[in-house]
Amino acid sequence: MVPFSIGPFDTAPFFLMEVDELELIINGEKIRIPAEESTVTGLLQHFNLHQKVVIVELNDEILAKESLSETLLSNGDKVEIVHFVGGG
Amino acid sequence: MLKIGSYEFSSRLLLGTGKYPNFDVQKQSVEVSETEILTFAVRRMNIFEASQPNFLEKLDLKKYTLLPNTAGAKTAKEAVRIAQLAKASGLCDMIKVEVIGCQKTLLPDPIETLKAAEELVKLGFTVLPYTSDDVLLAKRLEEVGCHAIMPGASPIGSGQGIINPLNLRFIMEQSEVPVIVDAGIGTPSDAAIAMELGADGVLLNTAVSGAKDPVKMARAMKLAIEAGRLGYEAGRIEKNDYAIASSPVEGLSIG
Numbered sequence: 403m404v405p406f407s408i409g410p411f412d413t414a415p416f417f418l419m420e421v422d423e424l425e426l427i428i429n430g431e432k433i434r435i436p437a438e439e440s441t442v443t444g445l446l447q448h449f450n451l452h453q454k455v456v457i458v459e460l461n462d463e464i465l466a467k468e469s470l471s472e473t474l475l476s477n478g479d480k481v482e483i484v485h486f487v488g489g490g
Numbered sequence: 491m492l493k494i495g496s497y498e499f500s501s502r503l504l505l506g507t508g509k510y511p512n513f514d515v516q517k518q519s520v521e522v523s524e525t526e527i528l529t530f531a532v533r534r535m536n537i538f539e540a541s542q543p544n545f546l547e548k549l550d551l552k553k554y555t556l557l558p559n560t561a562g563a564k565t566a567k568e569a570v571r572i573a574q575l576a577k578a579s580g581l582c583d584m585i586k587v588e589v590i591g592c593q594k595t596l597l598p599d600p601i602e603t604l605k606a607a608e609e610l611v612k613l614g615f616t617v618l619p620y621t622s623d624d625v626l627l628a629k630r631l632e633e634v635g636c637h638a639i640m641p642g643a644s645p646i647g648s649g650q651g652i653i654n655p656l657n658l659r660f661i662m663e664q665s666e667v668p669v670i671v672d673a674g675i676g677t678p679s680d681a682a683i684a685m686e687l688g689a690d691g692v693l694l695n696t697a698v699s700g701a702k703d704p705v706k707m708a709r710a711m712k713l714a715i716e717a718g719r720l721g722y723e724a725g726r727i728e729k730n731d732y733a734i735a736s737s738p739v740e741g742l743s744i745g
Contacts, residue, residue: 449540457576484532488516489506489530489559490529490647
């Protein structure tokens with residue numbers, strides 16, 4: 403977990419102003435995204451994946467497609483983004 | 491008609507989508523094969539390469555039923571998770587249960603396969619387990635409610651063809667649900683033999699995608715499966731040790 407808050411009234415010192423970011427673990431990698439992309443749909447749009455057939459798992463819970471736009475992300479969330487690839 | 495759960499298909503060829511030289515050849519192979527069921531694997535996406543095309547995007551999904559597999563799973567729990575991920579795509583409820591127990595032979599783990607299959611049936615999936623040619627395991631899989639049984643002809647990708655036709659026939663004879671010979675097919679004649687034995691379908695991938703001319707091989711497989719099926723339905727003649735003349739023996743004008 404990140405030891406500071408990212409709310410609008412945040413009083414973090416100047417050197418921490420980049421806190422307008424969320425740190426997520428996406429497919430096993432630590433990745434920072436702008437905090438305004440705080441829904442799963444926002445995350446997919448950020449990476450230009452929103453038109454693709456993707457399946458998202460958030461903290462080991464598979465998300466229904468309909469819930470992606472309402473599901474909020476928080477710092478430290480573990481996100482898995484998977485898709486179909488060629489296979490037999 | 492091939493009936494699997496609530497689905498009906500006129501083609502008896504199930505085609506894998508792995509390891510084609512390129513999308514163009516793959517698309518043509520799929521079209522020429524006239525398959526209606528395509529298998530896929532579920533994998534992590536490279537989110538930094540969203541522009542990378544995906545074969546799925548090149549398909550008219552109204553024409554095909556997707557059969558995702560659980561490849562990569564070593565336990566029933568992992569297989570169930572992959573199946574649930576696949577279903578969450580909203581594109582399919584069929585699942586090929588594939589729980590590999592040995593990385594060298596890629597043979598399925600029978601106990602984990604049975605556990606995963608049972609769980610997935612309870613969760614409402616249309617379940618097609620990839621299994622070895624063990625006759626009793628095939629029976630157990632049917633008893634837990636699997637919608638088809640998919641015994642391997644020989645190890646995955648080996649192209650060795652049908653190495654135990656007797657077991658496959660035993661499975662086909664006992665089974666009330668479709669039996670689809672999956673894995674190990676190398677040539678059209680292998681596929682034809684599977685169908686002549688009484689298989690309801692054949693699932694293959696490498697035999698087509700790895701052929702020198704995959705499009706031509708896709709057509710060959712389609713024809714072989716149709717020929718094998720027709721031969722099975724027509725009913726073969728008995729085998730005899732000695733010759734039985736085809737021409738009449740009466741009315742010879744010589745000697």
